[in-house]
Amino acid sequence: xxxxxxxxxxxxxxxxxxxxxxxxxxxxxxxxxxxxxxxxxxxxxxxxxxxxxxxxxxxxxxxxxxxxxxxxxxxxxxxxxxxxxxxxxxxxxxxxxxxxxxxxxxxxxxxxxxxxxxxxxxxxxxxxxxxxxxxxxxxxxxxxxxxxxxxxxxxxxxxxxxxxxxxxxx
Numbered sequence: 001x002x003x004x005x006x007x008x009x010x011x012x013x014x015x016x017x018x019x020x021x022x023x024x025x026x027x028x029x030x031x032x033x034x035x036x037x038x039x040x041x042x043x044x045x046x047x048x049x050x051x052x053x054x055x056x057x058x059x060x061x062x063x064x065x066x067x068x069x070x071x072x073x074x075x076x077x078x079x080x081x082x083x084x085x086x087x088x089x090x091x092x093x094x095x096x097x098x099x100x101x102x103x104x105x106x107x108x109x110x111x112x113x114x115x116x117x118x119x120x121x122x123x124x125x126x127x128x129x130x131x132x133x134x135x136x137x138x139x140x141x142x143x144x145x146x147x148x149x150x151x152x153x154x155x156x157x158x159x160x161x162x163x164x165x166x167x168x169x170x
Contacts, residue, residue: 001018002016002017002018004017004048004049005017006051006052007028008053008074009055009057010057011028012027012029013025013026013028013057014026014028015052015053017048017049017050017051017062018048019047020047020120020124021045021048021118022121023041024036024039025037025039025074035113036115038076038115039115039116041118042070043118045066046064046066046068047064048064048065049063049064049065051063058073058075059072059074060073060074079092
């Protein structure tokens with residue numbers, strides 16, 4: 001479960017802290033909405049209690065149950081904070097140019113989207129997917145073996161996101 005979240009001062013991203021010992025950064029607009037842009041975790045970190053952006057949105061500050069405060073870069077692939085050697089600057093520029101040039105290729109897209117997660121979190125995600133699949137199959141079987149398709153069976157076919165929306169305003 002999510003314990004805390006904070007919007008970036010720009011309003012374009014927000015960060016969440018959860019009890020599974022991860023910090024996730026999400027975009028609010030554009031590509032990748034609904035999917036975490038970055039995931040931060042360490043092996044020794046305990047369940048998180050708070051997370052905040054710095055006023056310039058360059059860093060994320062997190063607090064955990066083990067009474068530690070950690071500072072993370074909000075963009076993990078950003079260069080270090082110190083001055084860069086011209087060769088390092090050129091290498092970073094070249095990598096960005098390659099990514100933008102070949103971003104349409106499936107292999108490059110998969111590499112860019114890939115986020116390393118701890119084994120425990122991967123197993124929990126797989127377990128959750130199995131449970132969701134079981135629920136979906138149960139609903140399908142209920143609908144298939146019901147004599148008449150009335151409002152109750154139609155209600156079962158509505159997705160979780162549609163059920164969560166109470167009212168839409170324009």
